[in-house]
Amino acid sequence: MPEILVVDDEKSILESLRDILEDEGYQVRCAETGEETLRILEENSPDLILLDIWLPGMDGLEVLSRIKKVYPHLPVIIISGHGTIEMAVKAVKLGAFDFLEKPLSYDRVVVSVENALRFKALEEENIRLRARLKEPGLTGESPAIREVRTLIARVAPTDATVLIQGESGVGKEVAARMIHRLSHRDRGPFVEVNCAAIPETLIESELFGHEKGAFTGATQARKGKFDQAHGGTLFLDEVGDMSLSAQAKVLRVLQEKRFQRVGGDRLIEVDVRIIAATNKDLKKEIEAGRFREDLYFRLNVVPITIPPLRERPEDIPLLVEEFLDNLSRHSGLGRKTLAPEVLEVLKRYPWPGNVRELKNLIERLVIISLGEEITLNDLPREFLEYAEKVPEEELPPWFVADSFKEARELFEREYLRRKLEEFGGNISRMAEAIGLRRSYLHRKLKALGLSR
Incomplete structure (x- = not known):
């Protein structure tokens, strides 16, 4: 049931409007000053206001101006016993829905109130429709999230x-x-x-x-x-x-x-x-x-x-893309990307704060990263322990050698072998390219058992 606030310093007008509106099925509250009106609005917003221009203290146009600054979608119908065209135009420019002159006609009041409430309902519907277009859904293609969407x-x-x-x-x-x-x-x-x-x-x-x-x-x-x-x-x-x-x-x-x-x-x-x-x-x-x-x-x-995010890591790439797209539209920082190894870390992290934590992290990374690509160096320290470690068997042999001397010899042999292949066995060109004397390089190749 819509609630209407009637503001007038004449008790006879308040009683008359209350009777008219209550007969039409509306809830009615009354106020006699602009200051009282603003206090009521701070605690509870009605669906419509009928506002007299001539009030003690703050006049109706000043009250209207203040209402529209804080409650732009709240319809206000101005009523006045000494209205002029100039005053009516000013009231409409300030945001009044309609302007009614006293003595008030029963039918005119009812029609104006119905139109104002209908307009308010349409305006609220438009706001909701615009909000619905922006509202996110449950992003993800994991079986668990698909099941939730189906149930919804x-x-x-x-x-x-x-x-x-x-x-x-x-x-x-x-x-x-x-x-x-x-x-x-x-x-x-x-x-x-x-x-x-x-x-x-x-x-x-x-x-x-x-x-x-x-x-x-x-x-x-x-x-x-x-x-x-x-x-x-x-x-x-x-x-x-x-x-x-x-x-x-x-x-x-x-x-x-x-x-x-x-x-x-x-x-x-x-x-x-x-x-x-x-x-x-x-x-x-x-x-x-x-x-x-x-x-x-x-x-x-x-x-x-x-389900928690840790149980559906396959949804993380889709969520990340969604957050990056949203941030690029609203942050002014440009569209950034995640390095593949960063994405792998995010898929391994347990996410105690779930999707909200992921969203906050992506926003943080977009802000603090200097380049267009977010790398491991941009991640907070607690994430780095989830970076993939290269298996020992995949490491070059000099990294697993027992001594520095052995590691250096293994590295030199592999390095020079590849360079020898690169220069087709031409030791002179190879020596010049890698910055060694030809005689030294020749002795080193012989010591390492490498032929031309």
Whole structure:
């Protein structure tokens, strides 16, 4: 249900607009000054603003200008009792969607609001479509990644709850976004909640929102992530770190499709698809009493496990090329390449940080390498122990000789033998080319048992 903020210093106008809009099924909030409007926007952004020009203190055009700098896609309809063409033109130039004159017509208000919300929805869809074109997928052709992509393609068109498991950095969020992008909810929002990054005391407010005065500091009502994800997908990242009390409320929402904001008693209907992700073993968390078993079964309708990078080294060359291409487009450092031996080192490295670690390394190498090709010398020290060592049997014989004298003799014999072949046995030309006197070279060849 769209939320509309009405700003006017005349209480009769506020009441009139509230009645009109609530009759049309909208949620309505009111403010009487520009300063109050900006405070409300800092805590919770509505879907549309009806803004009077003549306000005490900061006037409506100044408020409009400030709103558009921070919230360029938030539609604002200007209302005024003393409007002029010049004022209307100025308001439109500042970004107003429409300009309504008082006394307000019921039909004119309703039509303008509907058009503004429809325009906002189209604009948001365009933003999502552009974002989808830029979104990465799960890159790789290993059997494990192919299997994951196949499973994603099967589950995405449904509304089934998905639990994505895997180590940190393997691409759990990428998989969640792929599911959303391939679903019938792709026109709706994709809202992410990092359960590990939110303090336990705030997680419920973050998920479900709160009413004004629900706790110290709650000066305004605020929508939660469930509200924001209505009609789309809610991604609960690191769900294993959620508090038990929050788990109980999430379970109730999954069962009943409705919830109450913190400090509120009104039930809010919600239509969201839940995708959860964790790097923890939830079965062990259940045994330890840190995770609810009933929530686990609710989330684990379709489990997807993304393998760590060390188990699919054949995907590393494709990932490297993808990261190098992206960096060449956005970094301004040019398109660099990896020496073959560097790629071999990357395939042997165990990657504790998985794909995220690989991406960060490639960015680092592109920045610090001086040439167009990234070599072993550019790699951090901890990677060099994975450089391939030449087997001892492939080393030249002088490297495995027992003494320096023997090594020198082996080297001299092989070197002079090759030079002798190169110059077709012509000792004079050979001596001149390698910088030795002819008589000395002749004696050396004889001592080493080399004929012409």
